[in-house]
Amino acid sequence: MTDLAGTLLAICRRLGDANAQPLAVHQGHNGTVVLRTATGTGEVIVKLHRGHERHRQEVHAYRHWTPALRGRTPRLIASTENPPAIVITALPGRPLAEACLSPQREVEAHRQAGELLRQLHAAxxxxxxxxxxxxxxxxxxxxxxxxxxxxxxxxxxxxRAHLTALSDLGPIPAVPCHLDYMPRNLLAEPSGQVAVIDFEHARYDLAARDLVRLATRTWPSRPDLEHAFLVGYGPLSALDRQIIEHCSHLDALTRDVQGAQV
Structure with missing residues (x-):
């Protein structure tokens, strides 16, 4: 076991089950690391955040917003500030980005994803x-x-022209957002239900901004999935479309800069 995995296991044993046993370490994106652990009450995930801001955002989302999704997210079991980590329930299934689904199930999964995001935005x-x-x-x-x-x-x-155009649209009400709403953070469970994970970016923001990554990375080649998602989420307004267009340039900018820093 690596030193980091040992740290995560120690956190789990301190916060939850003293007899917890490690199952697998998963390297998340952007430096986040999680450990899947077996406990006396079932499998859990121990997640070590790369900073206190991400930690606070995820804890707040689990405590105040995810209950609106009615069991379709992990449940927060415990958290610690030093180091910034959480223990959450482990959910069955695979991310939509990796799951081998039939075309019909894939479409249904994206319809559910739209419905879940609508519920989060109203949380x-x-x-x-x-x-x-x-x-x-x-x-x-x-x-x-x-x-x-x-x-x-x-x-x-x-x-800058798109940022100026975005500013000219404001002020626009903000709602609870996920801000990394992608197939990698949507689980296809064996039951056929979809669940949402990874709330470390969650905060108040523009609702349409939650759709930018789907609109630029998934929907261009899969209009069927866009249609299914919007059946669950609801139709987009002209303002939503403008926000997506302008914010897509900000998303691409941050992606390019972060990529260059690796």
Missing amino acids: GPSRTQPDMTTWLVERGEYWLALGRAIIPANRQAEI
Whole structure:
């Protein structure tokens, strides 16, 4: 067992079952590591966050928002600030990104995914303060500064034009969001149900921003999945479409800069 796995096992034994036994270590994206562990009450996941902000966001989501999804997410068992880690229930199934589903089941899975996201967006009251469009423009400028050496000048100008257009749409109410709503974070359970995992990015944001990665990475080649998702989620307004268009440039920017930093 690696030192990191040993740390995660120690956390599980301290917070939950003193006799917990390790099953498998999973390397998550962006440096997150999780340990699947067997306990006397079933299998659990121990997740070590790479920072306190991600930890606070995920704990808050599990305590306040995921109950609205009625058992279709892991359940928070325990958390610790030092180190920033959580223990959650382990769910059966495989991520949609890896699951071998029939075309009919895949379509149904994306319909359920849309329904679950609609429920998450309604899990807390909407807010108009702070103005998220202004905040996103500031974040865009932050990432542009980080990527100045790798982003061509004409591309920087294009991104700024979209950030300005986004700002002109505001203020727009913000709602509870997942912000990494992708097939890798959607589980296809053996029962046929879909579950949502990985809430470390969850916070108040623009609802349509939760659709950016699906709209740019999944739907272009699978319009059938877009249709199924929107059957569950509901139709998109013209404003939603504009937000997706403008925020897709911010998403691509952060992806490019993070990729260059690896």
